[in-house]
Amino acid sequence: MSGGVQLENANPVIFQRSVDRMLTASEEDEDVHDPIDDREIFLIRSINDPEHPLSLEELNVVEQVRQVNDTESTVSVEFTPTIPHCSMATLIGLSIKVKLLRSLPDRFKIDVHITPGTHASEEANKQLADKERVAAALENSSLLEVVNQCLS
Amino acid sequence: MAAESPLLLSLVEEFVSGLQDTKAKDTATGVKDGQFTVLQLVEALGQSLTSSQPHTRARGVQLLSEVLQDNYGALTEREVELLLAFYENRLKDHYVITPPVLRGLLALTKSRKLPPGSAVSMLRSVFQDVHVQSLMLAERACVYNMLINLMESREDELKGLGADFVFGFVQSMDGERDPRNLLLAFQIAGNIVLRGYSMGKFTEELFEVTSCYFPIDFSPPPNDPHGITKEELIQALRAVLTGTPKFAEFLLPLIIEKLDSDVQSAKLDSLQTLAASVGQYEHRDLAEFLEGLWSSLRREVFQTSSEKIEAAALTAVTALTSCLSRSVLNSDSEDSLSSFLVLVLRDCKHHLFEPDLKLVWPSAKLLQASCSASYRAAHSITSAVVPPLVEQYNSRTQCSDRRTLLEVAQRFIQSTASCQSVDHGEERVCLTADSLCSLVFSALSESNSSLQITAASVLTSLAQQPGLLLDSDIELAVDHLTRLLLTDEDERVSAAVVECAGALAEQHPAAFITKLIPTLKKEIESSALRSHHAVRQRCLSALAAVSIRASVVMESAPVLLDVLCSAHADPNCFSVDEVARTCLSLQRIAERVQDGEDTSRCFHDVVVPRLLSLALQAALQSDGSSDHRSPLVEEEVLSAMVPVISTACSRLKTFAEQTASRVVSLFLDGDVSFLPDNSFPLHVQLLQDSSWRQTQLVCLLMACVCSLPRSVALPQEERLLSELEELSCSCRHPLSYTSAAKCFAGLVNKKPQGASERQVFGVIKRVSSELDRPSSPLRTQAFTLLIWVAKALLLRYHPLFSALTDKLFSLLDDALLGPMAADSFSLLMSDSADVLNRGCHADLRIMYRQRFFSENSAKLVQGFNAAPQEKKANYLKALSNIVNKLPKQVQVSELPALLSLLLEALTCTDEGVQLSTLSCLQPVLINPPQVLIQQLEALVSRLLALIGSPAMKIRVASIRCVLALSCFPAHEVLPFRSRVLRALAPPLDDRKRLVRREAVQARAEWFLLGSPGGR
Secondary structure, X not given: OOOOOOXXXXXXXXXXXXXOOOOOXXXXXXXXXXXXXXXXXXXXXXXXXXXXXXXXXOOOOOOOOEEEEOOOOEEEEEEOOOOOOOOOHHHHHHHHHHHHHHHOOOOOEEEEEEOOOOOOOOHHHHHHHOHHHXXXXXXXXXXXXXXXXXXX | OOOOOHHHHHHHHHHHOOOOOHHHHHHHXXXXXXXXXXXXXXXXXXXXXXXXXXXXXXXXXHHHHHHHHHHHHHOOHHHHXXXXXXXXXXXXXXXXXXXXXXXXXXXXXXXXXXXXXXXXXXXXXXXXXXXXXXXOHHHHHHHHHHHHHHHHHOHHHHHHHOHHHHHXXXXXXXXXXXXXXXXXXXXXXXXXXXXXXXXXXXXXXXXXXXXXXXXXXXXXXXXXXXXXXXXXXXXXXXXXXXXXXXXXXXXXXHHHHHHOOOOHHHHHHHHHHHHHHOOOOOHHHHHHHHHHHHHHHHHHHHOOOOHHHHHHHHHHHHHHHHHHHHOOOOOOOOOHHHHHHHHHHHHHHHHHOOOOOOOHHHHHHHHHHHHOOOHHHHHHHHHHHHHHHHHHHHHOOOHHHHHHHHHHHHHHHHHHHOOOXXXXXXXXXXXXXXXXXXXXXXXXXXXXXXXXXXXXHHHHHHHOOOOOOOHHHHHHHHHHHHHHHHHOOOHHHHHHHHHHHHHHHHHOHHHHHHHHXXXXXXXXXXXXXXXXXXXXXHHHHHHHHHOOOHHHHHHHHHHHHHHHHHHHHOOOOOOXXXXXXXXXXXXXXXXXXXXXXHHHHHHHHHHHHHHHHHHHHHHHHHHHOOOOOOHHHOHHHHHHHXXXXXXXXXXXXXXXXXXXXXXXXXXXXXXXXXXOOOOOOOOOOOOOOOOHHHHOOHHHHHHHHOOOOOOOOOOOHHHHHHHHHHHHHHOOOHHHHHHHHHXXXXXXXXXXXXXXXXXXXXXXXXXXXXXXXXXXXXHHHHHXXXXXXXXXXXXXXXXXXXXXXXXXXXXXXXXXXXXXHHHHHHHHHOOOOOOOOHHHOOOOOOOHHHHHHXXXXXXXXXXXXXXXHHHHHHHHHHHHHHHHHOOHHHHHHHHHHHHHHHHHHHHOOOHHHHHHHHHHHHHHHHOOOHHHHHOHHHHHHHHHHHOOOOOHHHHHHHHHHHHHHOOOOHHXXXXXXXXXXXXXXXXXHOOOHHHHHHHHHHHHHHHHOOOOOOO
16 A cells, blocks of 8 residues: 555544444335435445544544435535545545445436545545546556455 | 293294384284283393394384383383383484384383382483484474373472483473474473472573473464464463463563564463463562563553453553562562552553543553552552542533543443452542542533433442442432433433443332332323323333342332223223333343242232232223223233233242142132232133133233243143133134143143143144134134144153144145144244243253254155145245254254255245245355355346345345355356346345345445455
8 A cells, every 4th residue: 555654644533433323113114215315325434544444434534514315316425534635535535436336326426525625635526526537547456456445 | 931932033033124013013912911021022132132233223122112112011110120221221322222212211101110219310311311302203202201201100209300300301302393292391391390390590491491482483284183273382381481480580571572573473472471470470570570561561552453462461460460469568678569550650640631532541441450450459549540530520521521531430440349358448438439429420410411321330330339339329329310210311311321220229229219219100100191101111111120129129019010000990091002011011020030038929919919800800891891991901911911920920939839829710710819909700710712801811821820830730730721722722812712722832841741641632633623624613723722732742852742743744735724834833943932931941952943853854845845836835934934943053054955945945936935045044155055156056046036026124135145145255156246236236226225235235245356455
């Protein structure tokens, strides 16, 4: 991993993990239609940070800003790198994007971007929005390897 | 001299010159059988032993040694002495002769006739003339075994050798590398250390020669025939190193050095060795290394990389502290415990109070580890830490910080609990309990729910230590708990409060009797008007939780009974659900109280009669008016009453017999004399086929008579059985005939072997004739009785059981009862909640399920193959019902044989069959047998087809199975990857969230399969 021995943010602030969604009666009821909601998209919280043995949730990288619209089939996720110069920002964004691509029905349009004002460069936003570049990145087997490690 | 036998000469000749190794065995047998003596053998060997060729001499000695190995027991002392002298002399001979000589010596060390002094001389010559490490593996083992044998039999002589023995041993093991020999060598070293051999000036040498293997790094070769594990070596070496305080000055620096290692296993081993070693040490041994040890241990906890190491380090800290606390102080020595604790406090205390609370947990754990070691340590640490902790709590405003501090405080309470000392107990109490109590109470009055939960659990820990809380504290605590119970809406808070109340009430019942119970009683009664459901529920569960002591039960049980009473009187004031909950609370009380005279009397004289009386009143009264229906005739309420009575009869044995005979006479003869509020008609006939309201009370009879201990004899049992049989075969009300059948089965199950045949035959005859008439209206009843009796007999391995199974299997082909028969197999294989379980003292043999399965699976498969197409589903359902209930280990071993049938079951259209087959398959998929992998194509396509099932549970279960498939060997499942990924796409858009969740998980795993960085 490019982080190597020297970690950029050696001692991050750790946040508590939230508990799993409580099982409700309506979820067990066959006749009720459960829409896809914000909380469900929160599965991206379990993605591992490329640098630390911690999940994105524990580092508070994916905050509560997730907008899901089931009827219009759009998802929008903002994430906040732990430090403004985090070189991993693009990689984290790519991991989130891939996780969502694999976990959502293909009718959804997925938008992943850095929370405005939390990162020195917002170049990553352009890269993440570009379908071609995301597809190309996933053709690259060493990059795919790193992404898969974050997701496993 | 005896004449030399020609046989012996030829044997010797063939062994020595002919090099035929088998002849040694023949010779040994000859000596054993008395054909010739050892002396004759030596004489016959004369020529070869004196030959000028070393190899011939070696062959000669080898023959002698091998014969001795089988015959050392028969040697006389004189012979042993001579042979020893010969062997010792031979050690100086040519090197090729050494191995057989050593083998001979080893044989002689086993002899019980070893002359005195010979051990010393033998060892001297071995140490002098043999360089052990230049020998082969087997010969080195020989030397070690000699030492072990001699240490067992001649300990005194060896100790007489003094330090020379240790030196000799050190020289012989120095450089040993084979794990098998190392185990032997460690055993010898352990003996030296533990049995008090004098080590003299060779202490350090012995330490060096053994400690060079520390920490052990050994991975046995695959398919190792010797079966030596790393763990064995570690334990053996640890026994040596930690065996004596004399090693302390060498071992402790070594441990400090090894703790710096990067290898996890080395760290773990060092920490465990440290913890084991200090058990023997005194503070003098530790003094100079304390600082070094502490800084290493602290680092392991602060920068921990794994929980195992952290736990080991904390154990080591506890061991260290308890060693220091144990040692007796001299007037001139400094108090090493206090100096160590000063170190601990210096490094840990301030972290508790840092503003960001980052290293709180590691520091608290370290402090608590030393706290739990001894009273003295606990005293100094708590007095230094707890007051500032309280202060800190008060100065914080954020709830999460406060909660952390409370949790830390709770850990302190728990860790001091382990070192409670009788004579000093009270002193510590004054120090901390006051301030902690005020802390807890202030937290309980906060509005934050997680803070309240933590505070309740701190209060629980405080309460669990006797003598820690003052009476005034308890009263205050009870007030707080009552307030929270009545006002707080958060479910988690009330659960924590109820648990805490239970713990407090166990230690301090008085405060609960005088305060909590009256308040709750008032609340239940008054809220009845406002119909505040949640509050009432909490009150009910709190009443159950606090009733552990007999004195509390006497107060709380009547409150609950009053609830039932008023529910009966006015059906509008309590819902059926609440009445059932009240019964549940009574049941929980019966489950938790101690069996004693008071509690037993309370249940058998008050609770059970009142329950019966209320149920009977309801049954009789509702007969008349239909609009005003008491909740006590509802099936839900009656089924909740059953466990109350059955728990009372099975657990509280003192008066159970009396209750049983009263209940029997109530049901058989209508004897109502023991019931309170007696206004019943004189002759109620509960078991005759009258109104369903009355016959259904038979479930209460079942609760009572089926849960008695087997030693209690029932009056009028025969009559009872025949009336029950009649009722179960003729009644039309489901609860009544099922309960009667259960009751009959429960009684048959407990009858002594041989006493029940008549009834069982009667039942089989009656049931069969009923079932054989397809038009009979009472077939369901007959079937119910059949299945329950079958279960009763199956549990106790009754010989008549097979007759019933055959009947059951034949019913699978029945047009009407077939599906029911298939379902009934699950009843047969599972534990029933109210009768025929261990709690009811049923005669229940172990592994009856496996037995049933192994006896009947073949019949089932046969029946399946013979059955017409439309009946096959019944067989599949029966099979999956049986397999589902088998223990997992049995499932995994038995399934391969049934695999084709199960795959067939997946295509069966019945959803119940699909679901239970999927749940059978899933555990097997985690550890797939070879057969399954061969059928992968069939399995995958069937599972993928089920993903589109209309039933949610089946979709979830099949996706789980698909997830399990991803863990199969990659080369087997990789061909299916794209197919599975395609099939998993639609469920991502499923209408049910539970299905989507499984699909997301499974799809993520399958994506990782065969992809770089994945699996």
